Amino acid sequence: MSTVKPTRTGDREAGEGGSAYHHGNLREELVEQALKLAEEGGLSAVSVRAAARLAGVSPAAPFRHFPDKMTLMTAVAEEAMRRFRAEIALALAQEVADDPMLRIRAIGRAYLDWARRNPTHFEIISSRRSIDFEGSPSLGRENAEIQAQIEALLLEAAQRGLLRCNDRHLIQIAARALVYGLARMLVDGHFPSWQVADAEIEGTMAKVLDLFVDGLVKERAAS
């Protein structure tokens, strides 16, 4: 009547106001709390029960909204992917350069930056065991959109004769493998084995990205 959505009791964000049997927004609250758990304690800290606890609800309550843990994690991944995509889109919008390879590099940097700042969220969207990627249209769509953006940039680069290799699909897989490998080396804690200190990680990843992109383009005039 007074609230916008007729199907909801009302916002209980403050936590203690209204009558407490029906939460009113449990589904989204659980996703949010799961994201928080992931941030603070890593992937292993995310449990259905812990999310329920944080939401102030019984251990069985989440199963009214998600048939199993994987479905909850998939919803978490969808939210994380939404943020990931938004940040990539922002970086691309801020890259004023006309050079398509520079724009691809900007995407790569945004990718690595987000993974560095949200390691567990990155892990969640990358996993195919804790989430049902195939079963989520949202995840598939967002992923395909990133691919399409890069494909367009590669096509432009090819038309300008910048590329050393004609197989753009292969280039794209290579590019993704490189940034995915870097990001996973980071979240998996491999850099200490490479004598790369934490403070150097960002710079190292940027230089590796440059090295790779330079290797893609046809012989540059000079340097």
Add this chain to the structure above:
Amino acid sequence: MSTVKPTRTGDREAGEGGSAYHHGNLREELVEQALKLAEEGGLSAVSVRAAARLAGVSPAAPFRHFPDKMTLMTAVAEEAMRRFRAEIALALAQEVADDPMLRIRAIGRAYLDWARRNPTHFEIISSRRSIDFEGSPSLGRENAEIQAQIEALLLEAAQRGLLRCNDRHLIQIAARALVYGLARMLVDGHFPSWQVADAEIEGTMAKVLDLFVDGLVKERAAS
């Protein structure tokens, strides 16, 4: 008395022969069974209890040999790493080419090949959450030896003027990021999102590797 090793009851490989209270070789048996569990059911199928079950021993027995699960998994990782290294060494020994970049590519192929055939074992040695990498001299040493081999090859390549970039450490990180990314994309099941069928994976990975290595070398003469 009759057996070779005086400190052991004797081989109980067959399973039912001798007196059964003391297993005689539990530690190694547990590692072996854990490897088997990993092969057959993935990382999540590996549990201390399951390994104990397969070894025909009580759920608490493993904790006499490993203080916690992570220590068991670290021992598993050490055995997996040993096999991994052996296969890389074999591939390198079989590569007759004198070209250091071809030798590096051979290492990359062996790396990817092993990961493709032993996805869960690869996952275990790559993880830094289920194992204590830093706490294992064996793991650190084997990893450092691979790095040293590649460093030597890169140095040779640099001396022959083959490299486009002088920072060999950076090249090595990039190379590792690429193969690690490819291997993890495989293990994590990303290739379906890239329209790469299972049968094409091996070839695709090889081509991506070539694309990368070609990008490292100074402008080739012709095609």
Add this chain to the structure above:
DNA sequence: AATGAATGTAATCGATGATTACATGATTGT
């Protein structure tokens, strides 16, 4: 208001990692 669907609770199950007290048997010193 009454009814039925949506949503949350309570109780319970089986599996897991881990700990403690106890049992067994092999090793070793005399």
Add this chain to the structure above:
DNA sequence: ACAATCATGTAATCATCGATTACATTCATT
């Protein structure tokens, strides 16, 4: 040969987790 000692395995138990079932409560619609 024998007994002390230590390594190794067992039994029992705990807390946590994912999951299910039966029941309670609230909301929306009639």
